[in-house]
Each structure stands twice: as C-alpha cells, then as structure tokens.
Amino acid sequence: MMVTGMLPQHWMDQRLQFSPVAYATDASEEGGGACSTIGLTARGRAKCHMGCCESFDYEGGQADPVVLIEAFGGIGGLRRSMELLGVMPLGTCQSGSFSARLLVFKSSAILRRSSSNREEAAAAPWRFLFKEEWFTQGQPPPSTTSAARGKSLRQSRIIFLSTFLMSSTVMTKAQCFFASFMHIGSESMVMDETDLVVQTEAIGCDPIFVEAAEVLHCRRPRLFWIKGLEVIEGKDLVLYRDQQVGTLTKKLTLTRFTVKKPPLELFLREGCSKLTQKEEPFFTFARPHPKASEPREAAGYDRCNDKTLGRWRGDAWRLAPYQYSDQNMVRSPHGVRRLLGDEQLRMLGYNSDHFQIKQKISEDQQQQLTGNTWPVLVVARLLAAMAIPHKHFAEKNITEELWEVWRSLEERVTQLRSQSWAVKFGPLAGAGAGFRCQDGERNPILRQRLCAPLSGVWAWKVLMSYSWKQSGHINQLEAIAVLDLLKKLGRSKDNHLKRILLMVDNTTVLNILAKGRTSSSLLKPTLRRTAALLLACSLRLVLAWVKSDYNLADGPSRWKGRKKRIHGQT
Incomplete structure (x- = not known):
C-alpha cells in the first residue's frame, strides 16, 4: 500500500529538471522578501541537468x-x-x-x-x-x-x-x-x-x-x-x-x-632520470611500511649487493631489499632516491593532482595507496x-x-x-561546501560543494518585497514567505516540472518543509497550502539552510517605505 502510494511521487521525480535559478526567502516583523540568482549564461542553463560529473568543467x-x-x-x-x-x-x-x-x-x-x-x-x-x-x-x-x-x-x-x-x-x-x-x-x-x-x-x-x-x-x-x-x-x-x-x-x-x-621524463620530476637500464620498466610498486628493526626474512635479500642493502637500511626497511637495486632507482639533483608518490601516480595513468585534497597525505600514505x-x-x-x-x-x-x-x-x-584557487575553479573557489551524509564514519557530516556561503558571490536580484497586512509569529511569517514565492513561480508554466534550490535561514521552517508535516497548529494551514501548490505545479524544493548574514532576502524583508510588492528590482 505504501509503495503504491509513492508511485505518483516517483513518476513526478523522473520528469523534474533542475532549475538553473536559485531562490532565497526571508521574513521579518516588517515584511517578507524573496531573491533569485541572475547572470547564468545560456550555456550554463543548458548544462543544468541532474546527472552530472564534476571533472574538468x-x-x-x-x-x-x-x-x-x-x-x-x-x-x-x-x-x-x-x-x-x-x-x-x-x-x-x-x-x-x-x-x-x-x-x-x-x-x-x-x-x-x-x-x-x-x-x-x-x-x-x-x-x-x-x-x-x-x-x-x-x-x-x-x-x-x-x-x-x-x-x-x-x-x-x-x-x-x-x-x-x-x-x-x-x-x-x-x-x-x-x-x-x-x-x-x-x-x-x-x-x-x-x-x-x-x-x-x-x-x-x-x-x-x-x-x-x-x-x-x-x-x-x-x-x-x-x-x-x-x-x-x-x-x-x-x-x-x-x-x-x-x-x-x-x-x-x-x-x-x-x-x-x-618518454620517461614526462613522468619523473624535473631534472630526474632513471639511474640505470633506462629502457627497462620499474618494479611493481609496493606499499612502504617503516620498521623499527631489520626483518628476519626479506624478499630478494640474497640477490642484493652491499650498496642495495645499505639503501634498504637507510630507508628504515620500508620495502623489500630488491626494490632498492640500481635498476629501480632515480637520479635527482639531490642524489639517488626511490620513485615518489606523484611519479608513481602518473605512471599508472592518474594525473598529478589526484591526491590534492583537503586532507594532508604523507609520502608513505601516497605510495601505500598507489601500491594498492x-x-x-x-x-x-x-x-x-x-x-x-x-x-x-x-x-x-x-x-x-x-x-x-x-x-x-x-x-x-x-x-x-601555479595558479590561485580562484583561477583554477572560478570565482566560487574557496567559498565553502555543502554537506553530505556518509555511512560508517565517526563524523557523518562532511563539507561538500554548494553551501550557503556561495550566496555571497552569486549575482542576485530582488524578486519580491512586501509588508504584512497582519503580524504573526516569526516561524509563521517565514513559512508564508516561502508560500508567497511558490505562488509567484507557479503562475508561469516555465517554472513547472522543476527542482528548485531554496535557501531559508529559519531551521524550523526548513525542517517542516523537508518532512512535510508538523504538529504546530499555527503552521499546519500554511504547510498544507504549500504542499498542494508543489503538487499542482509539479515542483520539488531542494532545501538549504543559509546563515542570516548570507541570506540576500534579509534586506528586502526589512525595507522601509516600499510598496506592497516590488518585482524585478535589482
């Protein structure tokens, strides 16, 4: 019965497209307001699909x-x-x-x-x-x-x-x-x-x-x-x-x-070359594990000369002794060494930035990952x-x-x-990330792209700004501000069958919209009308919490001496 009841909602979800315009609403004791993003090019709008990949534009x-x-x-x-x-x-x-x-x-x-x-x-x-x-x-x-x-x-x-x-x-x-x-x-x-x-x-x-x-x-x-x-x-x-x-x-x-x-030089760091037998491949990459003392048994120990064993001991016995033979070493401007983690990455077909993430990874950790x-x-x-x-x-x-x-x-x-983050990733670089829930982690909330602080670098216009005919509780006013925005969007067929990113700075309203229910008699009527409007217009809200300081709709909700509604003011 429950599965059958969810089928219409599932069919509706399959038809929805992601809207290239984001919205933000806010309410105060004086009035309500709503803003929408602008400045997205035709190419950007054409690229707004639900199925996407983040690599290289x-x-x-x-x-x-x-x-x-x-x-x-x-x-x-x-x-x-x-x-x-x-x-x-x-x-x-x-x-x-x-x-x-x-x-x-x-x-x-x-x-x-x-x-x-x-x-x-x-x-x-x-x-x-x-x-x-x-x-x-x-x-x-x-x-x-x-x-x-x-x-x-x-x-x-x-x-x-x-x-x-x-x-x-x-x-x-x-x-x-x-x-x-x-x-x-x-x-x-x-x-x-x-x-x-x-x-x-x-x-x-x-x-x-x-x-x-x-x-x-x-x-x-x-x-x-x-x-x-x-x-x-x-x-x-x-x-x-x-x-x-x-x-x-x-x-x-x-x-x-x-x-x-x-050529091998394409994979090694600048100024480096293979020590001997340049036409022969390097040995299979192994995972280094430093040891406090020399192991009793080691692969290839009998086949290694004194120079190779000296390198092995000097590197804290991280790898098998044969890994330190001349044909597996690199000559660099600073001396003879093993392959580094980024060089191993390139040889396997990865790019150099594969390990450039927020978390710091040591050289041993990089080589353990490439060896696996x-x-x-x-x-x-x-x-x-x-x-x-x-x-x-x-x-x-x-x-x-x-x-x-x-x-x-x-x-x-x-x-x-050598470029800055802004040059690499555009004006949105470094503005933070959204959050994503992940199973099996001690801290399941991980920061991801698309978070509220991005609102500060987007271009916005004022979509609605109006005063209240009747005052009420702030939670009720915040919910009505969302309803007013949906009423305006629902008047145009271009806004139907869409998933809309909506930023709200009121956690109570955000939670009841996400759950679709509330025990508050004050908020139930507004929530019912909102749900009916979403169903009639085939809309789905993608909700995001935004800090009040970053909510662009905060200003329009507090303007003095404005008309009942002002549309399209920038």
Whole structure:
C-alpha cells in the first residue's frame, strides 16, 4: 500500500529538471522578501541537468546512465579509467577502507554512497534505476576480509562477489556488466591456483593475464576477469589464448601490446632520470611500511649487493631489499632516491593532482595507496569497447590515443598548478561546501560543494518585497514567505516540472518543509497550502539552510517605505 502510494511521487521525480535559478526567502516583523540568482549564461542553463560529473568543467553536463560499484577499488581506478574513455558516470558506490573513500572529498557526483555493509549494498534498490552497471572488485587486504574471524582468505574474497551476482539475477530493467580485477602476488609469482579456480567459477568467465609493462614504465602483472563486455583486439592489442603462465596448469589468455610509450621524463620530476637500464620498466610498486628493526626474512635479500642493502637500511626497511637495486632507482639533483608518490601516480595513468585534497597525505600514505591500485590506462584499453565503435580498433592505436588524452589532462594540471584557487575553479573557489551524509564514519557530516556561503558571490536580484497586512509569529511569517514565492513561480508554466534550490535561514521552517508535516497548529494551514501548490505545479524544493548574514532576502524583508510588492528590482 505504501509503495503504491509513492508511485505518483516517483513518476513526478523522473520528469523534474533542475532549475538553473536559485531562490532565497526571508521574513521579518516588517515584511517578507524573496531573491533569485541572475547572470547564468545560456550555456550554463543548458548544462543544468541532474546527472552530472564534476571533472574538468563538466559540472551539470549530461552524464551517461552508468553507475560504478567499486569493492576494494583502491583510489577510484575504475572511475579514472572511465574518464579517460570519455564516459561520465552518474555516480559511484564504494565499499572498502579509507583508501576506497579517499576521493569523496574531490567529487560531487549525484550518487556517491560509501557502504560498510557490502551485502546490503549489493541488493540496494537504487541499482534498478540505471541502464548499465559496472562492478569491480580488487583483492582485499587481510584487515578488511573475514579471515580474522576464522574464514579463509579465498572464501572472503568471493563472498561479496557471489552476493552481488545472485542479487543481480532478479534485475529486469538494468543491463549489468561485471568486471573483476584480482591482483597478482609479485613479479615472479601468480595467485594460488585453487583461488584462481574458485574465483573463475564465481565470476563465470576466464581471466586475462596482462603485463602492464608493455604499456607503462612500470611492471604491473595482473589477472583481469571481464564479463559482459568483449575485449576487442586491434592495431595495438593482440590476444593469445590457451597460453602457459608460470607454473599454472590452467591455460590463460595473454595480451601483447604494441605501443610507443611516452618518454620517461614526462613522468619523473624535473631534472630526474632513471639511474640505470633506462629502457627497462620499474618494479611493481609496493606499499612502504617503516620498521623499527631489520626483518628476519626479506624478499630478494640474497640477490642484493652491499650498496642495495645499505639503501634498504637507510630507508628504515620500508620495502623489500630488491626494490632498492640500481635498476629501480632515480637520479635527482639531490642524489639517488626511490620513485615518489606523484611519479608513481602518473605512471599508472592518474594525473598529478589526484591526491590534492583537503586532507594532508604523507609520502608513505601516497605510495601505500598507489601500491594498492591497478593501472587505469590499461584497464581503460581493456574496457574500450563500451565507448569506442569497433571499426576504430583496426584503424587507430587506441592505447596511444589514451596516452594522448592523459597527456592533455596532465598539461592542464601543470598549467593550473601555479595558479590561485580562484583561477583554477572560478570565482566560487574557496567559498565553502555543502554537506553530505556518509555511512560508517565517526563524523557523518562532511563539507561538500554548494553551501550557503556561495550566496555571497552569486549575482542576485530582488524578486519580491512586501509588508504584512497582519503580524504573526516569526516561524509563521517565514513559512508564508516561502508560500508567497511558490505562488509567484507557479503562475508561469516555465517554472513547472522543476527542482528548485531554496535557501531559508529559519531551521524550523526548513525542517517542516523537508518532512512535510508538523504538529504546530499555527503552521499546519500554511504547510498544507504549500504542499498542494508543489503538487499542482509539479515542483520539488531542494532545501538549504543559509546563515542570516548570507541570506540576500534579509534586506528586502526589512525595507522601509516600499510598496506592497516590488518585482524585478535589482
């Protein structure tokens, strides 16, 4: 009964467009007032859609009807791969540790949910709203699996994947695609064959072995399971099926890339170069953990010379000893060192500003995050069929085209690096952010874009200014001011079927409008008329609290000697 009763409201929501004009109302003992924003260009109005992505001037731009679901996805690798392909997802759902939610501070996508309950997220009803759905899963670290509770790591790896696949069988509207990515242990070893068989059976397709060193300047051997999308061969990629990999008895599909890599100097800092063997790739990036004393067992200890072991000890034994060999070091103007976090980011296909967020991240934290992600440019090539017509694969080197896309984005980041925040992001930079509720956090209120202080930098005009015929309680007057604004907007058909951003500085009125009910006999009549007007005009209010000092409607509500109503005064 309740679901049936909500259907008309749901249908109305599907038809609503976001209004490019924001409104603010206020009331005082003297009168009421309302203001609206002005100055938005025709291009800006055309970009006002509910589905949007925030990257590189795409705010409000039309997005693709795709939702990304990342389980142990690291630092948003799938989203980055989609951006290289030009796919703008409606939103992402991330499940995992802090590293999986790192980019929440940089993003304002419409759907961004971080769920600590993976089984609940797998069966969430919002998944029915999207035409396509991409799911990724990386190998979770032991601390985030159920191995600590007595289950094997192999079982814990597939529990979320199995739950997700089973819940997807009942989905009739959404066309689902699945991609699962499993890390390989190291350069010389592949994952346990028992785990390989179990993972393959759970997904329902065979893996593809990829050595990213053919595309990148670093080694990154990985197994990729891709279901629901064909990996297209082309001028740059050839697939070899039924090939032997290491000591595995199971035959796998191998990839061979023919790509001209960008020069190594493009990824290193200025004035730096590889110490030796410049044509050879760097070793697979590992996660550094400083130690108080030398470990008893260390990978590659017997193969390292005294100079390499000296570097290892001087760096507090952060990585395995072989990571400090000459072929894995960088010569800088200040001496010989390891790769830095921003250099590793660029080599994997991210841009230099990927970690430029409000929260400070140390060098060790950056390298821990990059060591736990996967090569996004390689993934973009494997998933290119979802965005590129098949005829182009034989005509162009898709991987080199993706590198050109990355290069253009990196050049933009480099140009803006020395500029101020206002130059980077326009006049709204640094004006604050709205708030967003996030599950599983000690402090669930996080500041996000679109907050009330932005009203101080927007251009406004006075829409209404009038005196009261009869005085009353301030809460009642504030509610009537909102009703008067809706009456005015409802007279024009251009304002129907819209979502309207409304700023109110009275928390009581804000709460009753958000809930749609009140126990106050003084406010009930006004609330009923407001609800009826919203339903008749197919309007939906997007409510925001604004501090009185930033409420532009505060002045019009207090003007002396004005007429009953003044419309359009600037």
